[in-house]
Amino acid sequence: MxxxxxxxxxxxxxxxxxxxxxxxxxxxxxxxxxxxxxxxxxxxxxxxxxxxxxxxxRDKNDLMDYALMKLATDLSSSVLERTAAASGPREKLQAYIEASIAYQAENPARSTALIEIVFHARTADGMPYYKLQDDEDDPLENELRRILRLGQEQGEFGAFDLDAMASAIRGALDEYGFNVKLKARIDPIRFSQELVDLFSRAIGHR
Structure with missing residues (x-):
């Protein structure tokens, strides 16, 4: 004992x-x-x-690998918890957008750390992390695509290319983390609402 x-x-x-x-x-x-x-x-x-x-x-690379994994996991968990609590596809998409922006706004140091690792860390053979193809699926990417596909299957969303729409949404969300000038001009609540309105129109139907 x-x-x-x-x-x-x-x-x-x-x-x-x-x-x-x-x-x-x-x-x-x-x-x-x-x-x-x-x-x-x-x-x-x-x-x-x-x-x-x-x-x-073991070394800095080992520590940064762990930090990157934990940062990505914490972000995914926060967003997925919000989307799971929402009802239909449109509500889930809204929750996905709002949760993604809110996490960045509430955790600015973590967002900066994630960007620093992704864009500056290198593999043992010198390959930048941002150029790597993930061996494991990205849970946030999977959830977004699942929401968009479900909305189309249920007839709640209109016709659009799923890859293009998912890429546009993720790109807009990432931009808020990367663009310091943008964050200085518009607060996170307003920005997320603008994105919700924009993509609600883009996905069509109601």
Whole structure:
């Protein structure tokens, strides 16, 4: 029993330490960017030694891979929770758009960190992450396509090319994260409402 308790305590401590390192990684990427985000800089913001980070992650690439996976998972979970609670295809599409913009607005440092990793990290052979073809399906892409397909099958949406529509919606959502000037000109609530109105007309029918 004591051995099990000790093991659970060690697991709890390790999980807490990884969470601490993750949050420090986000702050570092947000403040100084990917290129300057060394293990030492991350350790400084976490208030621990770089050696302790190396105990949990082999190197910067290993840490950034974990950070990217967690950032993407947290974003997907937040959006999918909102779409699951909505009723029909049109309501789900609205929830998808609003949740995507809201997450970016409520988590600006995480959004910046995600962009920094995707556009600056490289694989072992030098391939930029943003050029990689995902081996696993993107849950957000899958959910959007499912909503659009369901709307067409149920006759609630009009005729359109699913690939083109999904790409247009994802592009508009990503633009809000990338475009600093856009975010300065229009608040997230208004922007998401504009997108909802725009794509509600684009998908047709009612």
């Amino acid at each position: 004591k051995g099990r308790d000790a093991e659970e305590k060690q697991t709890f401590i390790a999980d807490a330490r990884r969470a601490q390192i993750f949050e420090a990684t986000i702050r570092t990427l947000d403040e100084i960017g990917y290129i300057r985000a060394s293990m030492a800089q991350i350790a400084k913001r976490a208030g621990i030694s770089a050696a302790l980070i190396s105990y949990h992650y």
